[in-house]
Amino acid sequence: TGHVVTGGIVSCKDSSWLLSWTINRQGQFKQQDKEKVCVWVYGLFTDVLGDYVKKPMKECTGKEITMEWLYHLGVPEKYIEDYATNSAICIPTMMPYITAFFMPRRKEDRPDVIVDGAVNFAFLGQFAHTPRDTVFTTEYSVRTAMEAVYGLLGVDRGVPEVWGSVYDIRELLDSSVKLMDGKSPLEINLGPLNIFKKPLIKAVKGTIIEKLLRDHEVLKDNM
Numbered sequence: 001t002g003h004v005v006t007g008g009i010v011s012c013k014d015s016s017w018l019l020s021w022t023i024n025r026q027g028q029f030k031q032q033d034k035e036k037v038c039v040w041v042y043g044l045f046t047d048v049l050g051d052y053v054k055k056p057m058k059e060c061t062g063k064e065i066t067m068e069w070l071y072h073l074g075v076p077e078k079y080i081e082d083y084a085t086n087s088a089i090c091i092p093t094m095m096p097y098i099t100a101f102f103m104p105r106r107k108e109d110r111p112d113v114i115v116d117g118a119v120n121f122a123f124l125g126q127f128a129h130t131p132r133d134t135v136f137t138t139e140y141s142v143r144t145a146m147e148a149v150y151g152l153l154g155v156d157r158g159v160p161e162v163w164g165s166v167y168d169i170r171e172l173l174d175s176s177v178k179l180m181d182g183k184s185p186l187e188i189n190l191g192p193l194n195i196f197k198k199p200l201i202k203a204v205k206g207t208i209i210e211k212l213l214r215d216h217e218v219l220k221d222n223m
């Protein structure tokens with residue numbers, strides 16, 4: 001009861017299917033029973049045998065997929081079949097095309113949204129090219145649609161800019177700390193670079209850089 005969960009994908013690194021799961025904020029559906037939780041479990045390697053269910057994922061029923069997941073969660077084996085049968089409903093879905101978004105490509109492999117000279121057609125969606133944005137988001141599709149409509153029909157509205165996080169030092173500092181579960185690069189062993197830590201801290205003392213590093217927890221209170 002009162003589940004407030006906000007996703008965060010968990011991957012089972014020992015899973016031969018490379019199972020992951022995520023539990024996003026409930027309820028996922030308007031009619032969802034408040035006592036039930038909707039979980040999204042998925043696997044990337046559907047051709048190989050499971051570690052508990054000795055079948056390829058693509059041949060498994062929902063119950064079998066649930067059993068494999070419960071096994072990786074560490075549920076004692078004597079409960080696995082019972083829980084998968086009586087406490088869960090799993091609906092398997094194959095999405096064979098989704099990884100196509102991530103196939104290696106060169107810049108010219110995808111057409112521009114409005115190709116040079118086009119006046120009455122455009123390309124929309126994940127396989128059209130728009131500079132700097134990253135695929136696998138609904139925003140990407142929406143952006144291509146905006147570019148197409150505004151561009152072809154001469155609508156005088158700006159397409160929202162892709163947020164330039166890669167050029168924002170604050171964002172980069174935050175990400176490097178988050179990537180290491182909250183540890184600052186100054187707290188981990190940097191090998192031969194360790195000798196630069198102390199001089200660096202000294203050099204930035206009292207400067208705006210010190211403030212920046214403190215604000216983003218690269219420099220912690222005890223440093």
Ligand SMILES: Cc1cc2nc3c(=O)[nH]c(=O)nc-3n(C[C@H](O)[C@H](O)[C@H](O)COP(=O)(O)OP(=O)(O)OC[C@H]3O[C@@H](n4cnc5c(N)ncnc54)[C@H](O)[C@@H]3O)c2cc1C
Nearest residue numbers: 042095097098124125126127135136137138139140141142
């Ligand atoms: C498992 C998964 C998880 C995702 N998670 C996220 C996420 O968390 N956040 C996020 O932003 N994005 C996520 N995405 C990506 C996002 O869902 C897609 O990028 C987005 O839905 C693409 O929208 P679209 O309108 O461009 O294309 P689509 O939604 O693919 O729409 C294309 C439509 O065209 C129809 N169609 C195809 N051929 C024809 C035809 N010949 N005639 C008529 N109709 C046709 C199709 O049936 C479909 O309805 C996820 C995608 C997947 C698969």
